[in-house]
Amino acid sequence: MDICLVGINHRTAPVAIREKAAVRSGKLDDALRLLGSRVPHGVILSTCNRTEVYTISDSDGDTEEASLDFLRNHLEAADTVLFEHTYVRYGQAAVEHLFRTASGLDSMVLGEYEVLGQVRQALEIAEKAGMVSLPLRHVFQSAIRTGRRVRDETGISKNAFSVSSVAVDLASKIVGRLEGCKMLVIGAGEAGRLVAKAARDRGVSRIVIASRTRERAAGLTEMLGGIPISLNDIEEELDTCNIIVTCADAPHCILDVPQLVAPMQRRPGTPLVIIDIAVPRNVAPAVTQIKNVFLYNIDDLSRISDKNCRQRRSEVKEAEDVVAAELAKFTSWWQDFKVRPLIRAMMSKAEEIRRSHLDRTVKKLPPLSDEELYSLEMMTRGIIARLLKDPIHVLKANGHDNHEYAEMLKELFQLNIESNR
Numbered sequence: 001m002d003i004c005l006v007g008i009n010h011r012t013a014p015v016a017i018r019e020k021a022a023v024r025s026g027k028l029d030d031a032l033r034l035l036g037s038r039v040p041h042g043v044i045l046s047t048c049n050r051t052e053v054y055t056i057s058d059s060d061g062d063t064e065e066a067s068l069d070f071l072r073n074h075l076e077a078a079d080t081v082l083f084e085h086t087y088v089r090y091g092q093a094a095v096e097h098l099f100r101t102a103s104g105l106d107s108m109v110l111g112e113y114e115v116l117g118q119v120r121q122a123l124e125i126a127e128k129a130g131m132v133s134l135p136l137r138h139v140f141q142s143a144i145r146t147g148r149r150v151r152d153e154t155g156i157s158k159n160a161f162s163v164s165s166v167a168v169d170l171a172s173k174i175v176g177r178l179e180g181c182k183m184l185v186i187g188a189g190e191a192g193r194l195v196a197k198a199a200r201d202r203g204v205s206r207i208v209i210a211s212r213t214r215e216r217a218a219g220l221t222e223m224l225g226g227i228p229i230s231l232n233d234i235e236e237e238l239d240t241c242n243i244i245v246t247c248a249d250a251p252h253c254i255l256d257v258p259q260l261v262a263p264m265q266r267r268p269g270t271p272l273v274i275i276d277i278a279v280p281r282n283v284a285p286a287v288t289q290i291k292n293v294f295l296y297n298i299d300d301l302s303r304i305s306d307k308n309c310r311q312r313r314s315e316v317k318e319a320e321d322v323v324a325a326e327l328a329k330f331t332s333w334w335q336d337f338k339v340r341p342l343i344r345a346m347m348s349k350a351e352e353i354r355r356s357h358l359d360r361t362v363k364k365l366p367p368l369s370d371e372e373l374y375s376l377e378m379m380t381r382g383i384i385a386r387l388l389k390d391p392i393h394v395l396k397a398n399g400h401d402n403h404e405y406a407e408m409l410k411e412l413f414q415l416n417i418e419s420n421r
């Protein structure tokens with residue numbers, strides 16, 4: 001048994017590939033059901049930076065194939081594309097990857113907070129779908145604890161950068177001063193909230209928030225200010241806004257060439273900067289054919305984040321130390337966990353033998369006092385404990401990664417092993 005990770009992320013694939021693998025939050029249940037038809041246990045972590053499938057593999061390697069098939073179905077691409085962009089990790093490497101991810105060390109925007117909530121949510125949704133086994137739960141709970149410790153104990157999340165705030169920073173680099181600009185935010189979920197907040201904090205004077213339902217946009221503007229509109233009403237905003245940031249969880253493009261041609265003709269000479277941080281993307285790449293439309297997607301943020309990353313090497317080192325400490329703790333748990341069924345089986349067989357021999361002996365003896373019975377009980381228990389102490393110690397030290405120990409003990413003690421899930 002081992003932990004298996006199959007994934008695709010911002011380091012291995014551009015957004016045009018990642019968006020195909022992305023599982024939108026409302027579709028996670030369906031995706032888990034599909035995965036569940038092949039493997040009993042699994043967690044899917046899908047964010048703007050990655051789609052990853054964590055499973056517990058058995059010896060025939062079928063779970064890796066099931067996870068690859070899952071990504072293959074989403075990508076609808078040839079195997080060459082799948083293998084070019086996908087990574088597979090097992091055991092400690094898979095766990096370390098998740099710990100780094102939850103800590104924001106694997107994010108495009110180093111130290112971002114949002115990914116920790118997304119890891120927690122991925123576990124919760126998989127739990128509700130009945131897809132989480134004890135080892136997977138322990139891996140994810142340990143990752144969440146690691147992510148929390150890294151945020152609490154190191155400076156990695158100092159200044160609380162997020163993809164959304166970096167998008168607003170990119171806008172400010174492109175247009176210069178944001179004061180006096182009008183920004184249209186399309187999407188009123190968590191990403192939209194962070195964009196609107198960053199825009200307000202950086203002095204954008206007019207913010208319009210659009211959501212599929214106007215009520216959702218109004219919920220945000222009540223908190224942050226700005227004007228709420230429904231997606232159906234964005235057309236007239238296109239005549240006057242300077243910057244659009246798109247972050248709606250839509251499976252299709254919200255802005256395409258036909259919607260932008262007329263508004264851009266009505267505002268000759270006034271550029272429109274669009275930053276699309278949604279995955280899947282909300283804006284068709286073809287809009288760049290329209291004069292004065294400048295489109296950036298989430299991968300274009302990496303230049304700003306790379307600089308941010310270079311400036312914060314010492315904080316990365318501190319965060320990596322926390323990850324290493326948590327990984328050591330997890331590894332020790334995992335080693336115990338893997339040999340636990342064998343130890344349980346050995347102890348229960350020994351206890352069965354002890355009990356039956358003791359009962360038989362006591363029946364043959366003249367009646368014993370409670371004190372004498374207690375002494376016999378303790379003495380026989382002591383023999384069993386002493387006899388099994390060394391084999392258990394050796395098994396814990398070596399049995400987790402050497403099947404021969406386990407096989408030999410099973411054979412020698414004639415044990416029936418129950419699974420550990």
Ligand SMILES: NC(=O)c1ccc[n+]([C@@H]2O[C@H](COP(=O)([O-])OP(=O)(O)OC[C@H]3O[C@@H](n4cnc5c(N)ncnc54)[C@H](OP(=O)(O)O)[C@@H]3O)[C@@H](O)[C@H]2O)c1
Pocket residue numbers: 025047048114162163164186187188189190191192210211212213214216217247248249250251277278279280
């Ligand atoms: N969360 C982050 O920190 C973060 C960071 C970077 C990028 N992103 C990307 O930003 C996007 C949104 O993420 P989120 O976390 O904010 O998700 P979310 O909370 O689920 O987004 C909700 C928003 O998406 C709209 N929406 C949902 N389905 C839609 C559809 N079929 N058509 C049009 N609009 C639809 C909702 O409209 P109604 O509720 O009004 O229907 C609402 O405005 C995703 O593509 C994500 O990858 C997120």
